[in-house]
Amino acid sequence: MINLVWLKTFCTLVDVGHFTKTADQLFMTQSGVSQQVKKLEQQLNTLLLMREGKSFSLTDAGIKLHQQGQSLLQSSAELEKAIQQDDPYIGTVKIASPGSIGLKLYPYMLDIQQQHRQLAINYKFAPNKNIEQDLTERKIDIGLVTELSKAATIISQKVAVEPLVLVTANTVSTITWQTLTTLGFIDHPDGEHHAQALLSKNYAQFEHISQFEHQGFSNQISLILEPVSRGLGFTVLPLYAVKAFSKPEKIRVHLLAHSVNETLYLCQNRHSLENNRSKYIKSAIIDFIA
Numbered sequence: 001m002i003n004l005v006w007l008k009t010f011c012t013l014v015d016v017g018h019f020t021k022t023a024d025q026l027f028m029t030q031s032g033v034s035q036q037v038k039k040l041e042q043q044l045n046t047l048l049l050m051r052e053g054k055s056f057s058l059t060d061a062g063i064k065l066h067q068q069g070q071s072l073l074q075s076s077a078e079l080e081k082a083i084q085q086d087d088p089y090i091g092t093v094k095i096a097s098p099g100s101i102g103l104k105l106y107p108y109m110l111d112i113q114q115q116h117r118q119l120a121i122n123y124k125f126a127p128n129k130n131i132e133q134d135l136t137e138r139k140i141d142i143g144l145v146t147e148l149s150k151a152a153t154i155i156s157q158k159v160a161v162e163p164l165v166l167v168t169a170n171t172v173s174t175i176t177w178q179t180l181t182t183l184g185f186i187d188h189p190d191g192e193h194h195a196q197a198l199l200s201k202n203y204a205q206f207e208h209i210s211q212f213e214h215q216g217f218s219n220q221i222s223l224i225l226e227p228v229s230r231g232l233g234f235t236v237l238p239l240y241a242v243k244a245f246s247k248p249e250k251i252r253v254h255l256l257a258h259s260v261n262e263t264l265y266l267c268q269n270r271h272s273l274e275n276n277r278s279k280y281i282k283s284a285i286i287d288f289i290a
Helices: 003-016 019-025 030-044 060-084 101-113 128-136 176-184 191-202 224-230 239-243 276-289
Strands: 047-050 055-058 090-096 119-125 142-145 156-171 186-189 214-218 235-238 253-254 260-269
Touching: 003 019, 003 060, 019 030, 055 060, 055 235, 060 090, 060 119, 090 101, 090 128, 090 276, 101 128, 101 142, 101 235, 101 239, 101 276, 128 142, 128 156, 128 260, 142 156, 142 276, 156 176, 156 191, 156 224, 156 239, 156 276, 186 191, 191 235, 224 235, 224 253, 235 239, 239 253, 260 276
Parallel strands: 090 119, 090 142, 186 214
Antiparallel strands: 047 055, 142 260, 156 235, 156 253, 156 260
């Protein structure tokens, strides 16, 4: 079994790139760093570093050990932390979701935090692809997405459905294909995905969002409908986002012939150690939005 102390010294040396600075960071002597790396090489019976004076380069074995060793050290640290403290109401839970559901969910998460003041909620609004990447890299504990992930490292469960709606300024009373092409599209991070899902079911002419003139873009969920309300274009959004708009009297939601619901998935990294606070928050989310 690999000695984790020696492995940490080796990985730190590779990250820092300097024996003396590594020694300072780990509160060791430079010779101590060298000795631990040599002991690790002896344990593995493999050369890890090619020493070149005061510098070094990695062998192929060293590169592999550094890549996989980081994951091993992180898992070890997570295990130690989980064993030492696993109170469901203490610690930080990192969550990410698209803005639409976030407008509804984040205030509820703050309600929970007010009840349990030692529980911290880190909430990030992001598009699906960014959330999937953060889950893969274990930067967040829980992700809510509207596209089922195909990543082998991510496990998903269906928790809710959310209607997609077409929105214009309140001055637009009826919607036709010609109306849409005249208005143009107000885009947002999931705009293409939402438009494709709803418009393809309702308009035989629709092929791609590029058929409409681009009239603007916003990545702030609370502001996407601002240009729409001013008559600058139309957009497609989940209903939660539309209901949260601060000027509902200035917009109009159009009911199309064929409704489309977007499925909401709760996702986690299958390799992450799930602590009790994450379990508690996950259960609270499911009960709230289901």
